[in-house]
C-alpha cells in the first residue's frame with residue numbers, strides 16, 4: 078500500500094515536471110521584445126539619417142555665409158570707389174546702381190543663410206527627440222530582457238528541483254514496482270489510480286464491491302479490472 082502511495086506521488090511529480098518543462102515564457106514578452114528590437118534598429122537608422130541631414134544643412138549654411146562674405150567684400154570695394162572721390166558723376170551713378178544690386182543680393186543670401194540655420198536647428202531638435210526615444214526603448218528592452226531571462230531561469234530551476242525530488246523518491250521504490258510502473262506508463266501517462274470512493278481515478282469506472290473489499294485488505298499491487306491501472310485504496314479524509 079505504502080509502495081503504491083509512493084508510485085502515486087511519483088506520478089504526480091512526473092506530471093508536474095512535464096508541465097514545468099513544457100512551460101514557456103509568456104509569448105507577449107517575446108513579442109514585445111521583438112517589437113522593441115525593431116524599433117531600436119529603426120531608431121538608430123533614423124538618428125544616422127538626421128545626423129547626415131544636420132551636416133548637410135551645416136555645409137549649406139557655411140556656403141551661404143561664404144557667399145555673403147564675398148558680396149560684402151564687393152560692396153566694400155564699390156563703396157570705396159563711390160566715396161573715394163576719383164569717379165565722375167556718371168560713373169558714381171553706375172556704381173551706386175551696382176551697390177544697390179549687391180545689397181539686394183546680399184539680403185537674399187542672408188535670408189537663405191538664416192533659413193538653413195533654422196533648418197539645422199529643427200533637425201537638431203528632431204535628433205534630440207529621437208535620441209531620447211531610442212534611450213527609452215533601449216531601457217525598456219533591457220528591463221524586459223532581464224525579466225525574460227529570469228523567467229527562463231525559474232522554469233529551469235523548478236524542473237531541476239522536481240528532477241531531484243523524483244530521483245530521491247525512486248530510491249525508496251522497489252525495483253519490481255518501478256518496472257511495473259514503467260511498463261504501464263508505456264500505456265497510460267497516469268498508470269497509478271487512487272480509489273477514494275468506488276471509482277477508478279484513471280478510467281472513472283466503478284470498482285466492484287468484491288474488488289473494493291479485496292483492495293482494502295490486500296498489500297500487494299492490484300489492478301483495475303477495467304483499464305488495468307494499478308489501484309490503491311486511499312479515501313479522502
Ligand SMILES: [Zn+2]
Pocket residue numbers: 270277278279280281282301302303304305306
Ligand atoms: Zn480503471
